Amino acid sequence: MLILSSPSGAGKTTIARRLLELDPDIAMSVSATTRPMRPGEVDGKDYHFVDRPTFDAMVEANEFYEWAEVFGNCYGTPKAHIRAKLKQGQDTLFDIDWQGTQQLYQKAEADVVRVFILPPSIEELRRRLTGRGTDSEDVISARMARAQAEISHWDGYDYVVVNHDVDDCYTQIAQILAAERLKRARQTGLIGFVRELTRA
Numbered sequence: 001m002l003i004l005s006s007p008s009g010a011g012k013t014t015i016a017r018r019l020l021e022l023d024p025d026i027a028m029s030v031s032a033t034t035r036p037m038r039p040g041e042v043d044g045k046d047y048h049f050v051d052r053p054t055f056d057a058m059v060e061a062n063e064f065y066e067w068a069e070v071f072g073n074c075y076g077t078p079k080a081h082i083r084a085k086l087k088q089g090q091d092t093l094f095d096i097d098w099q100g101t102q103q104l105y106q107k108a109e110a111d112v113v114r115v116f117i118l119p120p121s122i123e124e125l126r127r128r129l130t131g132r133g134t135d136s137e138d139v140i141s142a143r144m145a146r147a148q149a150e151i152s153h154w155d156g157y158d159y160v161v162v163n164h165d166v167d168d169c170y171t172q173i174a175q176i177l178a179a180e181r182l183k184r185a186r187q188t189g190l191i192g193f194v195r196e197l198t199r200a
């Protein structure tokens with residue numbers, strides 16, 4: 001479970017999309033949200049876009065692995081998807097905030113890798129949110145106001161990457177993923193392989 005968190009606008013969606021495009025062995029955990037869809041987003045791919053009563057019913061039915069309220073909207077990680085992916089041994093990518101990260105870590109510590117993405121500066125963060133062109137000035141202000149609070153959780157992550165340049169940031173996160181996949185405990189089948197090697 002590879003988690004990417006950052007203040008809004010630092011670039012986690014950009015990096016996540018590239019990872020999904022270039023690495024066939026990782027799939028996205030698609031969250032449910034009550035936030036309005038942005039231009040270019042696809043329902044069922046970027047998020048499952050639901051209204052508040054539907055989200056509340058999902059909470060009531062215990063359908064979320066974790067959920068949180070961010071910027072006045074609700075976001076939740078559906079259980080069904082995670083269970084199926086983990087069972088298949090499929091790596092899963094999460095774009096969730098620090099609250100969701102803590103909950104996932106408490107539930108599945110050994111399976112979780114936490115990466116925090118920082119912007120090069122606060123001015124650049126504002127430029128990226130404005131340049132994205134998906135949010136009103138009010139929404140951008142709310143996201144900027146929350147940025148410091150988000151950044152304050154940087155020390156709850158295993159890795160921290162500063163997103164100066166998309167290519168460099170992507171490469172660094174792909175390297176983290178490659179190294180984590182090589183951890184002994186994650187290499188299923190290794191015991192049998194080594195036993196075979198040393199049998200003679």
Ligand SMILES: Nc1nc2c(ncn2[C@@H]2O[C@H](COP(=O)(O)OP(=O)(O)O)[C@@H](O)[C@H]2O)c(=O)[nH]1
Pocket residue numbers: 004005006007008009013031032035066067068070075076077095096097098099100101
């Ligand atoms: N806890 C939790 N946070 C989520 C989930 N899905 C998205 N988020 C977080 O909600 C925040 C807002 O996401 P979004 O509205 O897409 O804006 P973005 O930060 O600009 O990508 C981000 O910090 C996301 O990481 C989820 O299922 N659970």
Ligand SMILES: Nc1ncnc2c1ncn2[C@@H]1O[C@H](COP(=O)(O)OP(=O)(O)O)[C@@H](O)[C@H]1O
Pocket residue numbers: 006007008009010011012013014015128129131132133163164165166169
């Ligand atoms: N290294 C970078 N340099 C310049 N612009 C970037 C960089 N990374 C992302 N962006 C741009 O900044 C905006 C916000 O990125 P996005 O991936 O949507 O952030 P987040 O998902 O963290 O909110 C987008 O328009 C994206 O194209």
